[in-house]
Amino acid sequence: MTMATGQQQRGSQTETICFHCGLAIPSGIEISATIADQTRQFCCAGCAAVAEMIAGAGLDKYYRFYQPAGEAVDQQRRQQRYQVFDQESFQQRFVDCRQPQQYRLELLLPELHCAACVWLVERFLQRQPGVISAQVNLDQQRLSLCWDPQQTALSRFCEYLAELGYPPEPFTVKQQQLQQQQESHRWLRRIGVAGLGMMQVGMFSIALYAGELQQIANAHRLFLQWTSWLVTTVVMLYAAAPFFRNAWLGLRQARAVMDLPVAVAIAMAWLASTVATVSGEGEVYFDSIVMVTFLLLGGRYLEMRARHSSARAQQSLLSLLPEMVLQKGAAGELQLTPLYQIKPGDQIVVKAGEMLAVDGIVAEGSSALDESQLTGEFMPRSCALGDRVVAGSINGDSMLVITVSAVGDDCQMAAIDGLLQQGRDNKPRMAQFADRLAQRFILLVLTLAGLTWLGWQWLDPERAFAAMLAVLVVSCPCALALATPTVLTVATRRLRESGILVTRGAVWEQLANINHLVCDKTGTLTEGKLSLGRVLPLAEWDTAELLAMASALEQAASHPIAAAFDGIKPATIALNDWQLHVAAGVSARANGQLWRLGTPTFCQQTLALPDTVNHWLLLCCEQQAVGWIEVLDPLRADAADFIQRIRSQQQWPVSLYSGDHSGRVAAVAGALALDQAVAAMTPADKLRGIQHLQQQGHSVLMLGDGINDVPVLAAADVSIAMAEASDLAKTQADCILLNGRLQSVELLLTLAAETRRRLRQNVYWALSYNLLAMPLAAAGLVPPWLAAAGMSLSSLVVVLNAMRLQRWPLPAATAPQPLLQGGAAHG
Amino acid sequence: MDSLYLLIPLALLFTAIAVSALFWAINNRQYDDLDLDGRRILFDDDDQQAPVPQDEEKP
Numbered sequence: 001m002t003m004a005t006g007q008q009q010r011g012s013q014t015e016t017i018c019f020h021c022g023l024a025i026p027s028g029i030e031i032s033a034t035i036a037d038q039t040r041q042f043c044c045a046g047c048a049a050v051a052e053m054i055a056g057a058g059l060d061k062y063y064r065f066y067q068p069a070g071e072a073v074d075q076q077r078r079q080q081r082y083q084v085f086d087q088e089s090f091q092q093r094f095v096d097c098r099q100p101q102q103y104r105l106e107l108l109l110p111e112l113h114c115a116a117c118v119w120l121v122e123r124f125l126q127r128q129p130g131v132i133s134a135q136v137n138l139d140q141q142r143l144s145l146c147w148d149p150q151q152t153a154l155s156r157f158c159e160y161l162a163e164l165g166y167p168p169e170p171f172t173v174k175q176q177q178l179q180q181q182q183e184s185h186r187w188l189r190r191i192g193v194a195g196l197g198m199m200q201v202g203m204f205s206i207a208l209y210a211g212e213l214q215q216i217a218n219a220h221r222l223f224l225q226w227t228s229w230l231v232t233t234v235v236m237l238y239a240a241a242p243f244f245r246n247a248w249l250g251l252r253q254a255r256a257v258m259d260l261p262v263a264v265a266i267a268m269a270w271l272a273s274t275v276a277t278v279s280g281e282g283e284v285y286f287d288s289i290v291m292v293t294f295l296l297l298g299g300r301y302l303e304m305r306a307r308h309s310s311a312r313a314q315q316s317l318l319s320l321l322p323e324m325v326l327q328k329g330a331a332g333e334l335q336l337t338p339l340y341q342i343k344p345g346d347q348i349v350v351k352a353g354e355m356l357a358v359d360g361i362v363a364e365g366s367s368a369l370d371e372s373q374l375t376g377e378f379m380p381r382s383c384a385l386g387d388r389v390v391a392g393s394i395n396g397d398s399m400l401v402i403t404v405s406a407v408g409d410d411c412q413m414a415a416i417d418g419l420l421q422q423g424r425d426n427k428p429r430m431a432q433f434a435d436r437l438a439q440r441f442i443l444l445v446l447t448l449a450g451l452t453w454l455g456w457q458w459l460d461p462e463r464a465f466a467a468m469l470a471v472l473v474v475s476c477p478c479a480l481a482l483a484t485p486t487v488l489t490v491a492t493r494r495l496r497e498s499g500i501l502v503t504r505g506a507v508w509e510q511l512a513n514i515n516h517l518v519c520d521k522t523g524t525l526t527e528g529k530l531s532l533g534r535v536l537p538l539a540e541w542d543t544a545e546l547l548a549m550a551s552a553l554e555q556a557a558s559h560p561i562a563a564a565f566d567g568i569k570p571a572t573i574a575l576n577d578w579q580l581h582v583a584a585g586v587s588a589r590a591n592g593q594l595w596r597l598g599t600p601t602f603c604q605q606t607l608a609l610p611d612t613v614n615h616w617l618l619l620c621c622e623q624q625a626v627g628w629i630e631v632l633d634p635l636r637a638d639a640a641d642f643i644q645r646i647r648s649q650q651q652w653p654v655s656l657y658s659g660d661h662s663g664r665v666a667a668v669a670g671a672l673a674l675d676q677a678v679a680a681m682t683p684a685d686k687l688r689g690i691q692h693l694q695q696q697g698h699s700v701l702m703l704g705d706g707i708n709d710v711p712v713l714a715a716a717d718v719s720i721a722m723a724e725a726s727d728l729a730k731t732q733a734d735c736i737l738l739n740g741r742l743q744s745v746e747l748l749l750t751l752a753a754e755t756r757r758r759l760r761q762n763v764y765w766a767l768s769y770n771l772l773a774m775p776l777a778a779a780g781l782v783p784p785w786l787a788a789a790g791m792s793l794s795s796l797v798v799v800l801n802a803m804r805l806q807r808w809p810l811p812a813a814t815a816p817q818p819l820l821q822g823g824a825a826h827g
Numbered sequence: 828m829d830s831l832y833l834l835i836p837l838a839l840l841f842t843a844i845a846v847s848a849l850f851w852a853i854n855n856r857q858y859d860d861l862d863l864d865g866r867r868i869l870f871d872d873d874d875q876q877a878p879v880p881q882d883e884e885k886p
Contacts, residue, residue, distance in 0.1 A: 185853050192849040196842050204835075220831060227835055231842075 018043035082158035085170075091154075094170045096409070101150060102132055106171035107143040109161065110179050112136065120253055121166060125157065141179070142171050180308045187301045190239040194294040197235035198287075204228045205287040218280070225277045228286040232270065240266055240293045256442040258481055261449070262296060265472035269784070272465055283462075285469065288784035292473055295792035302799055303482055321357040321391060326350075328401060339407070346404045350395045359406035362387050368396035433763075438481045441770070445475040452778040463780045470777035474787035475770050479794040483762035486802035491755040494808050499739035500748055507734045508759075510718050511752040513699045517646060518690060520704040521658035521668060524722055525643075526633045528705070530564035533630030536610055545571070546627040550619050553578075553586050553597045561617070564631055585617070595621050597629075615664050635668065642742035643672045650749065652701075655693075657686045657712075686712045703745065704733070720745060743810065751808055758805060762798045769794045 016025045019040035031042045033052050042048040091097060096104040112118065118136045121143060125134035130151030135144045145157065161168045169179070204224045211221055243259045243266065250257030269285040276282030327337040328347040339357050342348065347363060350356055356369075368380035371393040380396055383389055389402060391411040408414070449471045456464030492502055502508075519525055535543045552570035554562040556578050575588040585598010596603045596619070603620040610616055615631040636642075643654055655676040658665045669677030678689065690700050690712060702716030705723070713719035713733050721733035722740060737744045773790060776782050782790070852858065 181856075181859065184859070188853045188858055189850055192853070193846055196846055196849075200838065200842055203838075217828070220828060223831065223835070227839065231839070 016041055082155040082162070085154045085158055090170070095154070101148045102146055103149050103154075104144070104146045105154065107145060107158075107161075107168040108171040108176060108179060109136070109141050109143055109166040109168055110183060111166045112141045120255065121161065124160065128152065128157065128160070131157070141176075143168065183304065184308065187297065187304060190242070191294065191297045191301055194235050194239035194290060194297050197231050197239070198290040198294045200231050201228050201235075201286050201290045204231075208284070222277070222280060225284055225286075228284065229274060229277050232273070232286040232289050235290050235293055236266060236270060239297060240289075243293075243296070256439060256446070258438070258442065258476060258478055260442055261445050261472045261476050262292065264446070264449075265469055265784075266292060268465075268472075269469055283466070285466070285784060288469065288473075288788065291785045292788035295788045296476075296478075299478060299792040299795040299799075302796065303486070322355060325357050342404055342407050344404050344406060348402050348404060350400045350402060352395055352397050352399060355394050356389055356391050356402065357407075358402065358404045359388070359390050359411045360402035360404045362389060362400055363403045364401035365399055367398040367400050370394040370396065437767075438477045441475075441477045441480065445472065445477070445774075448475070448774060448778065455778070456780065466784060467778060467780040469784045470780075470782045470787040471774060473784055474773045474777045474782060474791055476791050477766070477770065478791065479766035479769060479798045480763070482795055483766045483798050484759055486799050487755060487758045487762060487805065490802050490805045491751060491758075494806055495748065495751060498744060498747055498810070499737065500744050501736040501738065502734070503736065504734045507718055508752050508755055510699075511701075511749060512756055514650075514701040514718060515652055516693055516698040516700050517650075517652045517654045518693070518700055518702050518716065519654065519656050520702075521656055521660055521665060522633060523705040524703050525639045525656070525668060525672065526635050528633070530561055531632045532564050532568075533614065533632040534628075535630070536628040538625050538627050541626055543627075546619060546629065549573075549595070549626075550597055550617070550629055552590075553588055553595060553619075556580075557586055561631055593621050595619070609663075611663070614667075615660065633664065635671065636742060638742045640672055642745070643674065645746065647673075655689075657681050657689055659683075659686075683712060687715055690715050720748070747808075747810055751805075754805065754808060758801060762801055765801075766794065766798060 018025055019035065019042055025041055025043045029043060031045060031048050032039050033042065033048045034040075035052070085091075091103075094105060109121065112121070121136055122134050125131050125143075125145065130148045132146040132148060133144070134146075136142070137144070143161075147154070147157065158168050204227060208216070208221065208224055208228075210216075211224075243263045246257055246259040247263035250260060266289055269289050272282070273284040273286055273289070276284050321339065325337055325339055325342060326349040327335050327342065328349050329335060334349060342358060348358065348360075352367070362383055362385055364385070366382070366384035368382045369389060370380050371390070381393075383400075388405075389400075390413070391406075392413050406412075449468050452471045453464045453468040456467050488505070488508070491508070495502060522528055532547070535546055537543060537546055541549075547565075547568045548571035551565040551568035552573055552575060554565045555570050557580055573590045575590050578586070578588040580586050581598065581602060584602035585596055587594060587596045587598075589595070597617055600607055600609065600618050603618045603625065604623070605618060605620060605625050607618070607625055610628055610630075615633065617629045617631060619626045619629065646652055646654060653675040654672075656665065656669050656674050656678070658677070658679050659681055660679055665677050665679035668674075678685075681689065690702065693700050694715075694717070699717045702713055702719045704713055704719065704721055713721065718735070719733040720735045720737060722737045723733075735748060737748075769790075773782065773787070777787055
């Protein structure tokens with residue numbers, strides 16, 4: 001393992017390496033433990049715990065095995081550093097090894113900072129043998145890598161990445177926070193140096209400018225120029241270093257990156273000014289250099305802060321889960337256990353006010369859960385014995401005992417993150433357009449700068465250099481590169497806070513073209529929780545016996561109708577030959593007699609329904625009808641208002657496609673004033689219906705439950721699913737609403753429209769600024785320092801415009817509507 | 828004007844001191860959470876209050 005640590009600590013003074021995982025220990029962290037009679041340093045409590053565990057099990061020989069051969073040369077050390085990644089302990093901790101030929105790993109690449117870097121990393125890795133997929137999330141600087149370990153080892157990829165200039169680290173959330181903090185400190189230090197340097201050089205420059213007008217003595221002029229040179233060189237080497245590094249890395253890969261014009265401008269200005277200072281003649285541009293550096297750094301720092309706070313907001317809830325839980329043993333004893341030791345099937349105790357650390361089923365107790373972290377819904381959801389609960393919700397006022405069903409990455413939380421990641425990784429067209437534009441722009445800028453210089457040589461050579469400098473600086477397409485990602489980041493975050501997940505990035509644009517809304521009924525316009533209404537016995541049976549028999553028949557079914565019978569104690573009668581007939585009913589034999597519960601046709605009866613409005617089940621034994629049972633499915637309280645607003649604000653026709661056979665469909669359509677309602681549709685019928693609409697030129701938005709109608713959702717132009725947090729793994733739709741409010745659809749529509757508007761605003765602003773400023777600069781009308789200020793300001797405008805989206809308000813609250821029950825009389 | 832030769836190096840020295848003070852403050856995490864520090868003055872200082880005289884307690 002990293003026995004190297006012992007030797008290396010003696011050799012290198014600056015870098016201490018974690019004894020367990022081999023990564024650098026960040027300054028300020030002092031965690032140590034005694035392993036094999038020696039005190040060792042660790043980078044985090046996790047590494048220390050594992051090392052102690054290994055030592056405690058008498059396995060500390062493990063750490064004595066591999067000794068490095070001789071001193072570590074930098075290259076060697078880097079290879080060794082990543083060889084750690086191939087080892088079992090690392091892989092167990094960080095790599096998803098569930099599929100033997102498809103290992104997955106998330107890596108943090110702290111040096112990633114622009115779209116060009118992303119392109120580079122993704123392209124490069126995708127060309128390597130053994131890589132199945134490589135996707136980068138720029139906001140979190142996270143690389144999701146999937147590879148075949150039998151073809152290539154992980155360490156190889158890491159070495160490549162390090163050589164490209166992006167040394168990888170395992171992506172853990174705490175690591176990310178640390179990285180963010182370090183990055184933030186680095187930028188602040190650079191800005192501080194650049195700012196103070198700028199003030200000094202600015203002061204000297206004023207003296208020099210005044211001196212030009214007032215015949216400054218040569219000795220004084222030279223003195224001021226040399227001191228300016230000193231300060232500027234320090235600023236350039238320290239604060240402006242990132243620009244040079246990025247430009248150089250880009251050039252090595254034959255890519256023109258955002259920093260290239262800036263680096264060229266600074267370098268040339270410095271050279272020209274140095275020559276002028278040494279020779280005693282000519283213009284110096286020290287003030288421009290430091291001002292460009294300071295303002296650019298400021299702009300980048302703001303962008304970094306936006307990126308960090310968005311990453312923090314989207315931080316996996318898994319990192320907020322408690323590390324220790326109270327486990328209830330078989331004998332009822334309670335013990336504080338670390339979360340990673342909990343397995344499905346264990347029981348844990350959650351006290352009032354605590355956050356649930358696992359997904360599970362309530363085994364004891366009843367309480368109310370606050371699921372706002374997941375769904376954005378602040379009304380607590382009550383839960384009792386047998387209910388499913390999810391990690392991340394906060395327990396209300398009573399203690400609960402939970403039987404664990406999923407831990408860690410199997411939790412619904414991880415599913416949310418996965419879906420969000422998916423949504424952010426495929427970008428809307430406008431964003432891709434802006435990315436491509438930025439690349440071509442840079443080459444254009446360099447060409448124009450050269451032409452400017454040549455042009456001025458012919459007109460007035462003295463102004464040539466300043467004009468070229470101004471062109472280089474003013475046209476850095478930073479604003480263009482920032483225009484789209486920031487808007488999308490903030491918009492996605494705003495939706496996430498309200499419990500809306502966007503899983504496909506193209507949704508933002510497609511929502512603009514929608515002109516028809518198709519809804520499902522059960523679970524979408526209605527609550528989806530069926531309950532029992534009236535019972536009409538037809539034979540000598542009484543109500544209780546009827547219900548008991550029906551409950552027994554529905555026991556084995558997992559249909560929503562069966563859930564309505566949950567509270568009824570089933571008849572204690574043995575059932576054989578139980579069968580579920582799709583869209584018809586259930587049947588079984590009891591005491592030799594064939595019982596059926598379902599639609600009248602299924603029961604082979606020609607009886608008329610008690611009324612055509614509601615959903616009735618007929619229970620019959622052999623050929624005799626025994627009784628009717630009514631099943632109620634109330635409309636959602638906000639359904640009527642929602643439909644009315646969609647029709648008045650969006651002017652879309654609204655259709656209802658339902659698999660329900662009953663007259664309920666027509667009743668709902670009437671109550672909500674829908675344009676069209678079709679009942680008794682099979683999934684294939686629904687699919688045909690949508691395709692028919694699309695052939696007529698409609699762009700369809702489908703609102704469904706996301707689980708039972710997957711092909712239909714896939715066919716629609718945009719699909720929205722109303723899902724419960726506990727069903728996420730099965731939900732497949734472009735957008736997922738977690739909080740069960742139809743109002744969220746309105747928020748999605750208005751926010752999408754506003755996002756499109758901001759995207760357009762930002763791109764047009766960035767473009768027009770550049771197109772306007774470049775000719776002015778080429779004409780020599782813009783001094784270099786003004787060019788720097790203008791360019792930073794334009795980036796600032798773009799970022800601020802995006803950040804205002806964060807405060808986008810919810811649509812006006814709907815007035816409470818009387819609940820529409822199935823039993824209401826209709827004319 | 829020859830005072831320039833003294834004053835400017837002096838200014839640079841002060842700048843260097845300022846930079847090192849800034850570095851210290853940054854490394855000491857003083858700029859990490861600017862919002863929190865602004866609100867910190869609103870936190871209650873319960874443990875620094877003088878003890879309430881006993882005879883005023885009971886109604």
